[in-house]
Amino acid sequence: xxxxxxxxxxxxxAIGMYDEPAPKSKKEISVITxxxxxxxxxxxxxxxxxxxxxxxxxxxxxxxxxxxxxxSLPMPSPGTKWxxxxxxxxxxxxxxxxxxxxxxxxxxxxxxxxxxxxxxVLFIVCLVEFLLLRPFATSTFFLLTSMTxxxxxxxxxxxxxxxxxxxxxxx
Numbered sequence: 031x032x033x034x035x036x037x038x039x040x041x042x043x044a045i046g047m048y049d050e051p052a053p054k055s056k057k058e059i060s061v062i063t064x065x066x067x068x069x070x071x072x073x074x075x076x077x078x079x080x081x082x083x084x085x086x087x088x089x090x091x092x093x094x095x096x097x098x099x100x101x102s103l104p105m106p107s108p109g110t111k112w113x114x115x116x117x118x119x120x121x122x123x124x125x126x127x128x129x130x131x132x133x134x135x136x137x138x139x140x141x142x143x144x145x146x147x148x149x150x151v152l153f154i155v156c157l158v159e160f161l162l163l164r165p166f167a168t169s170t171f172f173l174l175t176s177m178t179x180x181x182x183x184x185x186x187x188x189x190x191x192x193x194x195x196x197x198x199x200x201x
Contacts, residue, residue, distance in 0.1 A: 063134065064144040066152050067127035068178050071120050075174060078116065079165040092165030096120075117170035128177045135185040136192065146185040153178040 075096075082095035096117040103112045134145060156175040159166040 063141045064148065066145060066149040066178075066181070067131050067134075068124060068149065068174075068181055069152055070127055071124035071174060072152060072156060072178070074123070075120055075166075075171060076159075078120075079171075083165045093168050096168060096170055117168070121170060121173055124174050124177050128181060131181045132184055132188075135181075135188045142185070142189060146182065146189065149178065149181045149185060153182050 078095060079092040082092040085091070097115050099113045099115055100119070101114055103114070104110070105112055131145075131149070135142065153175070156171070156178050160171055160175050161167075
């Protein structure tokens with residue numbers, strides 16, 4: 031009885047004898063994943079507030095710079111226009127960043143913990159700026175600070191819940 035080498039080779043391939051082992055990948059900390067996205071609208075607000083603070087004569091120049099209309103759009107109802115300011119655009123950007131931060135908070139790995147820690151630092155910086163610096167005592171920056179707080183709370187709560195599901199409690 032002769033051995034059919036083609037049949038033997040097909041069986042070996044089928045059971046994975048000739049498969050190359052998958053390269054072992056080290057999980058590296060991704061800077062993009064660890065980066066809190068709410069840092070972007072915070073940075074934009076800070077640049078605009080500091081620029082307006084040093085270019086204006088009055089103490090409320092940062093606030094006035096944020097509420098200046100950029101453009102207005104006509105609405106379907108007669109005589110109505112929607113006026114959009116810089117602060118509106120910053121808040122829209124912050125809401126988009128918060129959405130992606132909430133998506134990122136569903137992971138419970140080392141990178142997520144670093145992201146939550148950096149988000150906590152960002153919240154503390156926002157809170158100190160809001161309480162102590164006059165250009166940051168605006169409703170826009172308060173809402174931005176609130177979003178960073180929601181990011182911190184959601185991140186830690188989601189991570190705690192997902193970590194609790196990973197632990198097997200014997201009953």
